[in-house]
Amino acid sequence: MTEPDCLRDTRASYDAVAADYAALFHDELASKPLDRAMLAAFAELVKAAGGGPVADVGSGPGRVTAHLDGLGLTASGVDLSPEMVAVARAAHPGLRFEEGSMLVLDLDDGSLGGTPQGYLLVRKPG
Incomplete structure (x- = not known):
């Protein structure tokens, strides 16, 4: 399957600015x-539903992924840009970041406790 031009263009754009983007927005949540309150509410809901890993889809340099981890969730990040993934891995070496598209996620139904973006409908087992 051929990748749409919009994905290639988006990837190239974020690859070009990854380091500057990370530096500019590193403490944005402060x-x-x-945003912090919504993420805290999300974490509470995931925990109340039994927990489970969460995916920060479009994670960029990983600041939200790291924040979710700090709230006690098992969080990982997925981003289209390999440069953003590299920046995230360097900034947050204890967390998992993968290159990927939200259009083609390699996740089984029920494998996540949720996503903070709400882009992904995830069925819970049972």
Whole structure:
């Protein structure tokens, strides 16, 4: 299957700015109390539903993935840009980051406790 031009263009754009993007937005959540509150509510809901791993789809440099980990979730990141994945791995060596597209995720139904973006409908077992 041929990859759409929009994915190649998006990947190339984020690859080109990955290091600068990470530096510019590294502490972005510090000035966003509503975002932190929504992520905390998400973490509470995942834990109340029995936990399970969560995926930060479009994770970029990994700041939200790391925040979710800090909230006690087993979090991993997926990003289209290999440069963003490299930056995330360097900044957060204890977390898992993979290159991939949200259009083609290699995940089984029920394998996640959720995604903070709400892009992905995940069935819970049972």
